[in-house]
Amino acid sequence: MANADGMNYAPRGKVDPVVKKGEFRFSAAGLDHGHIFGMTQGLLDAGGELVSVYDPDPAKVATFREKFPQVREASSLEELLEDNSTHMVLSAAITSDRGPIGLKVLDAGKHYMSDKAPFTTFEQLEAAREKVSRTGLRWAVCYSERVQNEAAVHAGELIHAGEIGRVIQVIGLGPHRLNAPNRPKWFFEKARYGGILTDIGSHQIEQFLYYSGANSADVLHSKVGNYSHPQYPEFEDFGDATLLADNGATNYFRVDWFTPDGLGTWGDGRTVVLGTEGYIELRKYVDVARDAEGDHVYLVNADGEHHIPVHGKIGFPYFGELILDCLNGTDKAMPQEHTFRAAELCLRCQADARVVSPRSVQ
Amino acid sequence: MANADGMNYAPRGKVDPVVKKGEFRFSAAGLDHGHIFGMTQGLLDAGGELVSVYDPDPAKVATFREKFPQVREASSLEELLEDNSTHMVLSAAITSDRGPIGLKVLDAGKHYMSDKAPFTTFEQLEAAREKVSRTGLRWAVCYSERVQNEAAVHAGELIHAGEIGRVIQVIGLGPHRLNAPNRPKWFFEKARYGGILTDIGSHQIEQFLYYSGANSADVLHSKVGNYSHPQYPEFEDFGDATLLADNGATNYFRVDWFTPDGLGTWGDGRTVVLGTEGYIELRKYVDVARDAEGDHVYLVNADGEHHIPVHGKIGFPYFGELILDCLNGTDKAMPQEHTFRAAELCLRCQADARVVSPRSVQ
Numbered sequence: 001m002a003n004a005d006g007m008n009y010a011p012r013g014k015v016d017p018v019v020k021k022g023e024f025r026f027s028a029a030g031l032d033h034g035h036i037f038g039m040t041q042g043l044l045d046a047g048g049e050l051v052s053v054y055d056p057d058p059a060k061v062a063t064f065r066e067k068f069p070q071v072r073e074a075s076s077l078e079e080l081l082e083d084n085s086t087h088m089v090l091s092a093a094i095t096s097d098r099g100p101i102g103l104k105v106l107d108a109g110k111h112y113m114s115d116k117a118p119f120t121t122f123e124q125l126e127a128a129r130e131k132v133s134r135t136g137l138r139w140a141v142c143y144s145e146r147v148q149n150e151a152a153v154h155a156g157e158l159i160h161a162g163e164i165g166r167v168i169q170v171i172g173l174g175p176h177r178l179n180a181p182n183r184p185k186w187f188f189e190k191a192r193y194g195g196i197l198t199d200i201g202s203h204q205i206e207q208f209l210y211y212s213g214a215n216s217a218d219v220l221h222s223k224v225g226n227y228s229h230p231q232y233p234e235f236e237d238f239g240d241a242t243l244l245a246d247n248g249a250t251n252y253f254r255v256d257w258f259t260p261d262g263l264g265t266w267g268d269g270r271t272v273v274l275g276t277e278g279y280i281e282l283r284k285y286v287d288v289a290r291d292a293e294g295d296h297v298y299l300v301n302a303d304g305e306h307h308i309p310v311h312g313k314i315g316f317p318y319f320g321e322l323i324l325d326c327l328n329g330t331d332k333a334m335p336q337e338h339t340f341r342a343a344e345l346c347l348r349c350q351a352d353a354r355v356v357s358p359r360s361v362q
Numbered sequence: 363m364a365n366a367d368g369m370n371y372a373p374r375g376k377v378d379p380v381v382k383k384g385e386f387r388f389s390a391a392g393l394d395h396g397h398i399f400g401m402t403q404g405l406l407d408a409g410g411e412l413v414s415v416y417d418p419d420p421a422k423v424a425t426f427r428e429k430f431p432q433v434r435e436a437s438s439l440e441e442l443l444e445d446n447s448t449h450m451v452l453s454a455a456i457t458s459d460r461g462p463i464g465l466k467v468l469d470a471g472k473h474y475m476s477d478k479a480p481f482t483t484f485e486q487l488e489a490a491r492e493k494v495s496r497t498g499l500r501w502a503v504c505y506s507e508r509v510q511n512e513a514a515v516h517a518g519e520l521i522h523a524g525e526i527g528r529v530i531q532v533i534g535l536g537p538h539r540l541n542a543p544n545r546p547k548w549f550f551e552k553a554r555y556g557g558i559l560t561d562i563g564s565h566q567i568e569q570f571l572y573y574s575g576a577n578s579a580d581v582l583h584s585k586v587g588n589y590s591h592p593q594y595p596e597f598e599d600f601g602d603a604t605l606l607a608d609n610g611a612t613n614y615f616r617v618d619w620f621t622p623d624g625l626g627t628w629g630d631g632r633t634v635v636l637g638t639e640g641y642i643e644l645r646k647y648v649d650v651a652r653d654a655e656g657d658h659v660y661l662v663n664a665d666g667e668h669h670i671p672v673h674g675k676i677g678f679p680y681f682g683e684l685i686l687d688c689l690n691g692t693d694k695a696m697p698q699e700h701t702f703r704a705a706e707l708c709l710r711c712q713a714d715a716r717v718v719s720p721r722s723v724q
Contacts, residue, residue, distance in 0.1 A: 168589050168600060169616065171535075173634070175641075220716065221583035221604060223612065227530050228638045238530060240614060242583060242604065248719050250585065252602060252614055254531065260640040262666035268641075272535070276590045278622040279537075279630075281650070288643070288660050289669035290652070298650050304624040307651035354582065357610050 030093025392455025
């Protein structure tokens with residue numbers, strides 16, 4: 001199954017260049033998570049030019065070069081950073097390394113795009129905020145479950161057009177397939193992956209802030225647990241949280257690693273946005289037992305019940321907008337403060353989480 | 363639309379008598395909520411015999427007699443209770459009156475079936491517990507969103523057969539259509555309807571305890587709000603809660619009164635039960651934009667993705683089991699302690715609820 005565990009989730013958007021060849025050049029450093037493929041492809045489709053790649057593991061570099069044969073291999077991170085022709089560096093390093101790498105990238109005068117989650121500690125986040133403030137460079141985070149899902153993108157368009165009135169609540173379900181034998185050792189080490197709410201929870205909070213139009217939120221409750229994987233004592237296979245935004249909207253999300261073997265893709269991700277005049281349900285990666293293809297929007301409003309399949313119709317405007325933000329000094333793709341706030345709130349959910357009692361269910 | 367607001371939700375199960383005519387006789391007292399029709403029909407289909415009806419409002423009695431012309435009109439609650447031939451009295455009185463009526467019913471030596479929610483205060487619940495303990499009679503509560511929904515009944519069968527492994531979490535979404543002009547005055551008075559988590563939240567907690575096999579739970583967080591109905595200051599149009607059961611399973615539910623006008627039925631009720639080996643999603647009253655008929659079970663397990671439409675195939679075994687429990691002294695339809703525990707936890711959710719800030723979104 002090509003899309004068995006989401007580890008290499010790299011959907012294709014439309015090819016829609018916003019710049020001419022050579023106007024936006026980028027490199028990739030840190031290939032620990034397969035998200036690097038989707039991040040790279042997204043920038044390429046928007047007209048970016050891939051220059052070089054670095055990772056301490058030659059096998060990861062070889063895999064990357066198979067997919068992107070035009071790339072040059074740098075012999076060190078320093079060499080990659082010294083290339084004055086590039087505008088941006090991408091990284092999908094081990095989660096706890098993404099913050100420190102970003103500091104080096106901005107110090108080298110380049111913009112940065114990190115895989116999510118961007119940080120595992122509040123200290124990393126504060127250092128990033130300070131570096132951005134000092135340099136004026138961008139610290140982007142590829143929250144792929146929104147910016148690389150066409151249903152999620154279209155939902156934003158519908159909501160911003162007022163289709164469901166004012167947003168009251170966002171619910172997100174983010175189940176993922178574990179596929180433990182395919183996962184690296186760091187994936188199960190809490191100091192390195194950051195905990196389930198920091199890791200896959202980060203998508204959820206970003207979506208909440210985006211769909212509700214909130215600037216910030218309080219975490220009202222969160223919990224984590226390891227229900228079924230005692231062989232990985234630092235792993236969390238379940239987490240959830242509820243938040244209250246500064247504009248009164250609320251959020252609930254659940255993330256877990258319990259996608260059953262029989263599901264045709266890596267996770268039956270859903271988002272339900274409740275508004276005063278209607279609601280939207282996204283079936284993001286599959287319409288279970290109905291359609292193996294993803295990107296389904298279900299909209300119910302005053303007019304009726306609507307099924308809007310958008311696969312291949314919307315694209316991923318995020319990447320082109322990000323390139324233009326970097327070149328023009330604008331803040332349209334995903335505002336910098338929003339990017340950091342989502343990261344901050346997932347760290348807060350994780351730090352405050354009640355550990356539910358797995359012992360009682362084993 | 364026949365089923366516009368759920369106020370008169372009274373689905374038909376199968377006619378499947380468990381007793382002969384006259385073996386189980388019952389009356390109805392308190393017709394304030396249309397659920398009385400479904401409760402009455404459920405017992406009739408299971409072989410019960412409807413004897414008499416009482417309500418202080420002659421118009422409500424007339425409507426009831428139109429639907430059930432065989433019924434005799436009692437001139438007072440006392441007269442109805444003095445009929446020594448009946449085994450049970452049903453009530454869908456105003457929520458805050460259901461407890462006090464039940465005490466009189468048990469004092470008269472009869473079993474009682476209350477519409478949900480059964481109580482609006484902890485004092486009413488304690489009085490009921492004590493009365494049941496003293497008399498040995500049953501105090502049933504018709505939690506219709508499980509016992510009168512074939513998808514919900516079938517989900518219980520699948521879970522108890524081990525189809526999804528051990529239950530980790532139950533999520534319930536209980537949106538309802540308000541249809542304010544059709545609602546009585548008491549519906550907006552908090553002391554009488556009890557608050558949203560007590561009222562429509564009660565279904566959700568009953569389902570959680572049932573599907574997870576838990577005996578009890580702690581409320582970890584709950585909230586209520588009035589986002590869009592300032593003309594009804596005591597009304598709550600939104601509520602949610604998360605619970606942790608004694609067996610380690612957790613629960614999240616949201617209830618609201620925001621069903622959009624364009625939905626083909628009164629609410630797009632969903633239940634998602636996550637297990638260690640699979641999950642079940644129920645689309646209880648509609649499969650939105652797909653099928654106007656309800657009772658859809660979606661099951662994903664190791665074998666694959668399954669859509670199991672069960673409308674008309676399962677029936678409502680609850681009513682027959684309840685009749686036999688009353689006649690035989692068994693406790694099968696819904697254990698008495700489970701019935702009360704669900705009521706207790708919804709009162710706890712309501713009492714502990716954080717009031718979210720509707721002012722900021724109006």
